[in-house]
Amino acid sequence: xxxxxxxxxxxxxxxxxxxxxxxxxxxxxxxxxxxxxxxxxxxxxxxxxxxxxxxxxxxxxxxxxxxxxxxxxxxxxxxxxxxxxxxxxxxxxxxxxxxxxxxxxxxxxxxxxxxxxxxxxxxxxxxxxxxxxxxxxxxxxxxxxxxxxxxxxxxxxxxxxxxxxxxxxxxxxxxxxxxxxxxxxxxxxxxxxxxxxxxxxxxxxxxxxxxxxxxxxxxxxxxxxxxxxxxxxxxxxxxxxxx
Ligand SMILES: NC(=O)c1ccc[n+]([C@@H]2O[C@H](COP(=O)([O-])OP(=O)(O)OC[C@H]3O[C@@H](n4cnc5c(N)ncnc54)[C@H](OP(=O)(O)O)[C@@H]3O)[C@@H](O)[C@H]2O)c1
Numbered sequence: 001x002x003x004x005x006x007x008x009x010x011x012x013x014x015x016x017x018x019x020x021x022x023x024x025x026x027x028x029x030x031x032x033x034x035x036x037x038x039x040x041x042x043x044x045x046x047x048x049x050x051x052x053x054x055x056x057x058x059x060x061x062x063x064x065x066x067x068x069x070x071x072x073x074x075x076x077x078x079x080x081x082x083x084x085x086x087x088x089x090x091x092x093x094x095x096x097x098x099x100x101x102x103x104x105x106x107x108x109x110x111x112x113x114x115x116x117x118x119x120x121x122x123x124x125x126x127x128x129x130x131x132x133x134x135x136x137x138x139x140x141x142x143x144x145x146x147x148x149x150x151x152x153x154x155x156x157x158x159x160x161x162x163x164x165x166x167x168x169x170x171x172x173x174x175x176x177x178x179x180x181x182x183x184x185x186x187x188x189x190x191x192x193x194x195x196x197x198x199x200x201x202x203x204x205x206x207x208x209x210x211x212x213x214x215x216x217x218x219x220x221x222x223x224x225x226x227x228x229x230x231x232x233x234x235x236x237x238x239x240x241x242x243x
Contacts, residue, residue, distance in 0.1 A: 001225040005030030008079040009224070010072075012036040012063055012117060013086030015046040017183030018134065021213025022083050022220045027052040029221060034076055037086065038062045063113035064105075066120075073120045081224045082121050082131045084114055089189045090150035092143065103149055111153050111160075118164060122171075130172040131164070132223045133157050135233065137179045140241045158233045165231030172230035174223040179237025181211045207238025 009026045013019030014035025023033040023046070032055045037043050043058035050056045059075060061068040063086055087110050091103050114133050121131060138147055139154035157175045164173040180186075180201055186194045198210045219236040223229055235241065 002227055003030070004081075004221065004225060006032070007081060007224075008032045008034065008076070009081045009083060010034045010036060010076060010079055010121075012061075012082070012084045013134075014083075015039065015042040015058070017085065017185055018178065018181055018213050018216055019083070019085035020046055020049070021217040022085060023052075023056065024050055025214070025217035025221055026083075026224075027055055031055070031080075033057075034059055034079070036061050036063075036072060063117055064108045066116050069113075069116045069120045073124050076124065078124050078126060080126050080129045082117065082125060082129075083220055083224070084117055084132070085134045085220075086110075086113065087134065087185070089185060090138070090147075090153075092146035094145040095148055098149070106149065107153060111156060114157070114160065118173075122168065125171060127171055128227075130174065130224050130230075131168075132174050132176060132220055133161065135175050135177045137177065137237050137240055139177070161233065162231045169230070172223075172227075174229055174231070175233040176216065176219045176223065177233050177235045177237070178216045178219075179205070179211060179235075179240035181213060181216055183213060201240070204243050205238045205240045206242060209238065211236075211238060 009031050011019045011023045014023040015037035023035050026033050035046055035058045040060045047056055047058050061072040091106055135154040135157040138150045142151040161173045161175045202210045216236050219234050
């Protein structure tokens with residue numbers, strides 16, 4: 001396993017939720033972290049929470065905007081690992097009622113954004129480094145009704161990584177697929193009902209709890225460090241796919 005000490009890691013989505021957890025774990029491992037999100041305020045607050053002994057900086061960029069993405073990599077320069085956890089709440093309409101503007105915005109932010117990040121990252125990502133993207137349990141256990149779009153997008157990441165792992169070799173490309181994780185995204189989607197959802201699901205899944213970002217961050221660290229993992233989708237869901 002390669003060490004992360006002294007390596008430079010870009011975490012797109014690092015101002016909140018899973019990405020903030022990955023940034024914290026990377027800093028603990030001695031890495032330097034560049035956290036990226038759209039909101040400068042959220043980034044500043046996250047930087048404060050991370051207090052990474054001078055090893056954390058933030059950069060505002062929208063991964064759905066190619067000029068932003070290009071600028072991001074120009075400003076950071078050479079780096080070792082790209083982690084992408086960014087995402088927004090998915091569409092949840094039955095297909096017959098799909099709001100196509102919202103669907104396109106979601107696909108742009110999540111899938112096209114990932115393609116643009118990969119496109120521009122290759123210029124400055126070290127050859128022996130890695131890219132790790134995020135899919136999720138929705139591809140395996142789609143919410144019904146309304147789960148078809150997020151399920152399709154999450155599923156596509158597995159094949160994105162397999163193809164890119166071949167194309168970019170020896171650079172490694174992988175996916176983390178989390179189950180439910182207690183993050184700000186849930187507050188946005190279900191508000192106060194979150195506690196009820198989590199109590200119910202937490203009692204049902206084999207791990208008997210809902211993950212925190214700290215519970216899933218080690219999957220990202222492992223994929224960055226393991227020199228033999230590439231083209232893989234690593235599930236970390238407490239057994240949620242089994243129920
Ligand atoms: N939480 C779960 O239960 C769960 C389970 C499985 C999979 N996932 C997936 O994991 C990903 C992260 O979820 P999370 O729960 O950590 O969400 P979160 O707490 O809402 O964090 C999302 C992060 O992404 C950033 N972001 C969103 N859109 C962006 C864009 N266009 N460009 C740059 N940054 C952007 C946000 O900052 P700004 O808003 O400032 O841009 C924020 O830092 C999502 O794709 C989600 O679908 C989550």
